[in-house]
Amino acid sequence: MLGRISDDPKAHYEQLKPLLDYVVPRMREVGITEGRILMASDAQQMTSYLRRGRVDWVTETAGTAMRLQERAGARPLLLTERGGVSRYRGVFFVRRDSGLETLADLEGRTVAFQNTASTSAYFAPAAELLEAGQRLEILLSPMDRPALDSVGYVFARTELNIAVWVHKRLVDAGVVSSQDWDDVRRLPPAFRNDFRVIHQTQDYPRALEMVRRDLDPKIEARLREVLLEAAADPDAREALQLFFRTTGFVPIDRESQRALDRLRQGVARVREQLE
Structure with missing residues (x-):
């Protein structure tokens, strides 16, 4: 199940579905034969979906991804490069x-x-x-x-x-x-x-692919592999373009992890003091 927080479910469905259709057939070796999309209206609802196992994979901006990690235990899988950019400030x-x-x-x-x-x-x-x-x-x-x-x-x-x-x-x-x-x-x-x-501000990852905390390690490993290989596959080009103009997925290196840790602390501080 692929999830997204959305205020425009119809538009986001059309952006997500082609990549999901690309990924699912390549997941058969780990027992995945179908995929669905589940939208959440806000981070609280997506947190509930992740905790209950209703969503396996979420695509989000870094700040929201860190909220989902803090509240639902979701784990970063890969960085998402959009429009050729993997970091911004x-x-x-x-x-x-x-x-x-x-x-x-x-x-x-x-x-x-x-x-x-x-x-x-x-x-x-x-x-x-x-x-x-x-x-x-x-x-x-x-x-x-x-x-x-x-x-x-x-x-x-x-x-x-x-x-x-x-x-x-x-x-x-x-x-x-x-x-x-x-x-x-x-x-x-x-x-x-x-x-x-x-x-x-300091640089932060542009976007992230996240997985729920108790996702089967074999499924997680295969999903990571499929997404990493997608940028080099002509069959994935259109699906990636529709997927928020994604140009590739990137492993999370030490510098990116430090930036995410810093951002997670910042998000927690903003939520505590302002929300």
Whole structure:
């Protein structure tokens, strides 16, 4: 069973099904003859699915994957390379004329994150603000103001909204992923020319394939093998492209594991102090 947390099950089903159809026939030697997709509305529901053994394999961004590891004991299987990128980071940016230079300057100011599931535009930057000693305060809207000793934050949902809010001075700073920062479709040059980067988080894995904690080791080993070989198989090319523009799966090396450990601690801190 392949799982995904989704707010658009129909669209995600169409992205997941081709890869599942590719994988299942290659799992026959370990007794797998069929596969299904199970969507969850949020991390809590997916945690329940994993604990009850209803889902075997989950594809998620790194921050959410670490939540599932912490709450359900799910284990990282492989890193997922999307669009040729296996790592990314959060980028804090402000208007050039804002006078803001560092994270410390955000005290008493406002920042726009993307959403509560984003690694690069919520979990990682929020964790770094907390680690830097900042107090974070959620705001009712971009028009709301924080206490003078707090960094106020709001969720803008899309990268374009974040850019617009910073450009129009509705918020003082925004955070997007390093990929989105370099993507003119997400941050139009007319806006970006007025922006300046004041901080970047450490690098984190772009996405992860996770398995439930008690999955049969033979099934886990074969799934890892099939996914690692997929990038070199022409028969998998279309399925990988549909699977969130995946260009390959990568073993988890020591550097990536350290980044995941750091992220897991950051996610736990964000959840404890902000949620």
